Amino acid sequence: MTALLTVKDLTTGYRHIRVLHEVSFTVEQGGITAIIGPNGHGKSTLLRALSGLLPAWSGEIAFDGAVVAQGAPGRARAGLVLVPQGDQLFAGMTVEENLMMGGYVRQDMTEIRATLAEIFELFPRLKERRAQRASSLSGGERRMVGIGRGLMAKAKLMMIDEPSLGLAPLIIEQIYQALAELAARGQSILVVEENPGRVAKVATAFHLMDGGRFAWSGSSADLKQSGHILKTYLGGH
Amino acid sequence: MQAVLQILITGLTLGAMYALASVGLALTYGTMRMFNMAHGVFMTVGAYATYMAGSLWGLPLPLAFLFGLAAGGLIGAVMHLLVVRFMLDTEGFEVNIIVATAGVAILLQDLLLKYYGAYPFRQPAQIEGVFRIGDIAVTYQSVGILVLAATLIGGIAWLLTHTRFGLAIRATAMNREAALLMGVEAGRTYLQVLIIAGVLAAAAGILISSLATLSPDMGANPLLRAFVICVVAGLGSVTGAGIAALALGLCEAAIQYYLGVRYGFPVMLLLVIIVLIWRPAGLFGQQEVVRS
Numbered sequence: 001m002t003a004l005l006t007v008k009d010l011t012t013g014y015r016h017i018r019v020l021h022e023v024s025f026t027v028e029q030g031g032i033t034a035i036i037g038p039n040g041h042g043k044s045t046l047l048r049a050l051s052g053l054l055p056a057w058s059g060e061i062a063f064d065g066a067v068v069a070q071g072a073p074g075r076a077r078a079g080l081v082l083v084p085q086g087d088q089l090f091a092g093m094t095v096e097e098n099l100m101m102g103g104y105v106r107q108d109m110t111e112i113r114a115t116l117a118e119i120f121e122l123f124p125r126l127k128e129r130r131a132q133r134a135s136s137l138s139g140g141e142r143r144m145v146g147i148g149r150g151l152m153a154k155a156k157l158m159m160i161d162e163p164s165l166g167l168a169p170l171i172i173e174q175i176y177q178a179l180a181e182l183a184a185r186g187q188s189i190l191v192v193e194e195n196p197g198r199v200a201k202v203a204t205a206f207h208l209m210d211g212g213r214f215a216w217s218g219s220s221a222d223l224k225q226s227g228h229i230l231k232t233y234l235g236g237h
Numbered sequence: 238m239q240a241v242l243q244i245l246i247t248g249l250t251l252g253a254m255y256a257l258a259s260v261g262l263a264l265t266y267g268t269m270r271m272f273n274m275a276h277g278v279f280m281t282v283g284a285y286a287t288y289m290a291g292s293l294w295g296l297p298l299p300l301a302f303l304f305g306l307a308a309g310g311l312i313g314a315v316m317h318l319l320v321v322r323f324m325l326d327t328e329g330f331e332v333n334i335i336v337a338t339a340g341v342a343i344l345l346q347d348l349l350l351k352y353y354g355a356y357p358f359r360q361p362a363q364i365e366g367v368f369r370i371g372d373i374a375v376t377y378q379s380v381g382i383l384v385l386a387a388t389l390i391g392g393i394a395w396l397l398t399h400t401r402f403g404l405a406i407r408a409t410a411m412n413r414e415a416a417l418l419m420g421v422e423a424g425r426t427y428l429q430v431l432i433i434a435g436v437l438a439a440a441a442g443i444l445i446s447s448l449a450t451l452s453p454d455m456g457a458n459p460l461l462r463a464f465v466i467c468v469v470a471g472l473g474s475v476t477g478a479g480i481a482a483l484a485l486g487l488c489e490a491a492i493q494y495y496l497g498v499r500y501g502f503p504v505m506l507l508l509v510i511i512v513l514i515w516r517p518a519g520l521f522g523q524q525e526v527v528r529s
Contacts, residue, residue: 051418052417053414053417053418071417072414072417072418072420073417073420073421073422073423076417076418076419076420077420081418082418084414084415084418088412088414088415088418089412089415090407090408090411090412090415090416091411091412092407092411093404093407093408093411097404100404101404101405101408101416101419102419104401104404104405104408104419104420104421105419105420149419153419153420
C-alpha cells in the first residue's frame with residue numbers, strides 16, 4: 001500500500017484562534033480511515049483544511065504524489081473530495097441535478113452517466129426520487145445524495161464529515177453498509193465521526209483527535225487492545 | 238373586451254421590459270449577494286451603444302442592437318474585473334458593494350453626459366407601423382419588444398437550466414461553499430453572471446429608449462422599478478422576478494387605463510407595500526433561516 005495523502009505539521013484555525021496544532025498523518029490507498037474524537041477538537045476543521053476551504057497557516061499537504069493546489073476547486077479536480085457536514089445540498093435543484101453537479105470536474109458525458117447509474121444502483125431510493133427537489137428529501141435521502149455527489153467526482157479520496165450525524169440507527173446502518181461496499185470496490189475513504197461505535201466495524205486505520213492533535217493512532221486490532229484509552233476520551237463504548 | 242385587450246397589450250409590453258430590467262438584477266443578487274447600483278447605467282450604456290452604432294456609424298438595426306448587447310456585457314465584465322473582484326469575500330461586502338457600484342454608476346453616467354451631452358437623442362431602434370385587432374391599434378414596435386424580450390429571457394433560462402455553466406451558476410447561488418467543493422471556480426461564475434446581467438440590462442435599455450428618448454440618466458427610473466420588482470419577488474429569485482415583472486406591468490397598465498397615466502407608478506408602489514406587509518420575504522422569496 002502506498003500513501004495517498006500525506007499531511008505534515010498542518011496548523012490552521014479561524015481568525016486568531018488556532019485549532020489544529022502541527023497535525024501529521026498519512027492515509028493509505030484503499031479502505032476506510034477514521035478520525036474519531038469528541039466534538040469541538042478540530043476534526044471538521046481538519047477536513048475543511050484538507051478540502052481547501054480553510055487555508056493552512058503552515059505545514060504541507062501532499063496528495064496522490066503532488067503538493068495540493070490552493071483552494072477547494074483545484075483540490076476537487078485533483079480528486080480530493082469533501083462530503084461536507086450536514087450535506088450542503090443544492091436545495092432548489094433536483095436529486096439528479098445535484099448528482100450531476102458532483103460530476104462537474106469531469107468532462108466525458110458517457111462516463112458521467114455510467115457513474116450516475118452506479119450510484120442509483122448503490123442507493124435505489126435516489127433513482128425513485130431523481131426528479132424530486134433536494135429540499136423535499138428525508139435526512140437519510142439527503143445523506144445519500146451528499147455521498148452520491150462525492151462519488152460523482154470519481155474521487156481518489158472521498159472525505160466524509162460525520163456520515164451518521166442526525167440519522168436514525170437503521171439509516172446509519174444503511175449508510176455504513178454502502179460505505180463498506182464502496183471500500184470493498186477499492187474506493188479510499190476518510191471518515192470523521194464523533195462516536196467510533198459504527199465506524200469501528202468498517203475502518204482499518206484510526207486516529208483519535210483531542211485538542212487539535214492526534215492523541216492516538218492505530219489499526220483496528222490496536223483499537224481493540226487499547227479500549228481503555230478511548231474510554232478516557234470518549235466516555236464509554 | 239376592448240379595454241382588456243388594450244390593457245393586455247400595454248401591460249405585456251411594459252412587463253416584458255421590466256422583466257428584462259429585473260432578471261439580471263435578481264441573478265446578480267442571487268449568486269453574489271450583490272445589489273448592483275450600476276445595473277441602471279448598464280441599460281444606459283446599451284442604449285447609447287446602439288444609438289452610436291445605428292445613428293452615428295449607420296450600421297443596420299440588428300447589428301446595432303447586437304452591438305448594444307455586447308457593450309452591456311463588456312461593461313459588466315469590466316466592472317467585475319476592475320472593482321467587484323477585489324471586494325468579494327471581504328468583510329461588509331453586501332453594504333460596501335452598494336456604495337462601490339453606485340460610484341461606478343455616477344462615473345459612467347457623467348462620462349456619458351460629458352461625451353454625448355444631455356440632448357435627448359432618438360433611439361434608431363424603431364420598427365414603424367401599426368396593425369389592428371378589432372378596434373385596437375397595435376404597434377409593430379411593441380410586438381418587437383415582446384418577441385425580443387421573450388427570446389432573450391427564454392435563452393437565458395435555457396442556459397441556466399440546460400448547460401454545465403448554467404448549472405454551476407445556480408449551484409453557486411444556492412450554496413457557494415458546496416459549489417466550490419464540486420470544483421466550481423466562483424470567480425469565473427461571478428464574471429459570467431455580470432456579463433449576462435449586463436447583456437440583459439442593455440437589452441432593456443435599448444427597448445425602453447426606443448419608446449422614449451436617450452438621456453444619460455435614463456437608467457435611474459428603470460433601476461428603481463427593477464429593484465421594486467426584485468423585492469416583491471423576493472431578493473434573488475430569478476423566475477420570481479420575471480413573473481412579478483409581468484404581473485406589475487399588467488397592473489400598471491390597468492391602473493393607467495382606468496385612473497390615468499400619472500397614477501400608474503404610485504398605485505403600483507401601494508400594491509408593493511401591501512404585498513410586503515403580507516409577505517415580508519417577497520412572493521417567491523424564502524425567509525432566511527440562520528443555522529448555527
